[in-house]
Amino acid sequence: MEQGLFLKSAVKYKDTIFRIAFNYFGNTYDAEDALQDVLLKLYTCKKEFLSEEHLRNWLIRISINVCKNTLRLPWHKKRFDMEELPETAVFNNPEEESLLSDVMRLPEKYRTVLYLYYYEEFSVKEIATFLKVKPSAITTRLLRARKLLKEAITGDNRVCYKEGGAHDISPVVRKSI
């Protein structure tokens, strides 16, 4: 990608990529690793983007792929720790921090859908395309996510939803195929 365009695009979308990755991994370290991977793909990309929307959608799709591929690695461990929030995260009030904490306690499959729907404002159909599932599955996830979030916010049952520890599938070993 041409230098000026790369820098402009990287600055513009780095937080979007970071937030998607943060929703997948739940920690800054892995999210910033993924961000670097995605930006490197952008830097080496020879594709011509037809519009700003084309670029944005491509970056989001690549971000999701990078995160999913990382999660597939057998040694990767999911973790979320509020102490691992980026140093740059400054909340205006305790409710914001509490909401983030509640969201991040949801299973990952709900977090990503919530983020793409509420923050990036994609439609259910668009999210289904990004995540390669049926739109009905996205609708279901949104409903469940809202329900779980509501329970977490209004109730006292602050459950940390189990997502598993070390993953037990390992599609790729030795060299990425």
Next chain:
Amino acid sequence: MNDFDKYKQTFSRLHSTVAINEEDFKTMKHKHKLSKSAAIIAVAAILFAGSTVTAYATNLFGLRDLFLLKTESEAITDESTGETYETAPMTIISLQGFPDSAEYMAAAEWLNFTENYDTDGAILSVVGNDPTGFEEKYGCYLVYSQEMADKLDEIVAKYGLQLHSAMYGDFQDRESLYAQAGTGDFLGDTNYMQSNYVYEDGSIHIDGYCVLPEGNIVDFQFSNYKKGSFSDVFLNVGDFDNYSEWEYTTKSGVTVSLALGPDKGLILANLDDSFMSVNVLSGTEITFLEGEMPITSADLEIMADSFDFSAL
């Protein structure tokens, strides 16, 4: 303020601390390949350290024929965090060919060597991500010491194979990839590429997805390794007993072996001048990863039909 606004406001507080410096990415572009490989071998070394490697009986004409190595589950402690976790047992198969082929035997010998080499990662940690001097000749392989280079030379000479000398990647359209690989249109109308590379001999790797008739999308990793070249790419398939296997003749007239397990499927074909595999990243069960729809044996046959393997 409604919930929607609260959510947006909260997530707007998250910012990356990564500084965007083009020089960094220029450097990363050059180092990327080695560092990625280094990371993979480092973790592989952790996964295999102290593991019990067992021989596995093979049968005829099935997934087991490709068997190379099996490791047992074991507890591993991450020294940086002190946390202990259990590794999944692995059953590694060849993607180069069946046991009577030079490609299989060479891959098995290389795997056996790397399995027992630098098991604690000490050599690799000294090498780090700096240039090793082995990039020019062994750039397509994970070689970071003279001993590894010598062993690889010995193996390819013993089995009469060639080392890959170059790879070309990120073809934006399938026609360019076909031209580089010297194939016809094998992807068909329902398979799409996400990333790809082609070696100088026409060996191909594609990460892509297939759109099934009802709209479900299934990720796959397609590989076609030319006979006569050495490949060090292997695949962990988990427990053989979890797979159902059968032979199938595709619409393009190629007989393939199909295998379907809980979290993956495989389409394999031993072609005249190459060994082809499609690692289907969905199985009969929904895995922990979102977005992966379960597939049936009929879906796997549809996928096999969607490629034209005769064009390879």
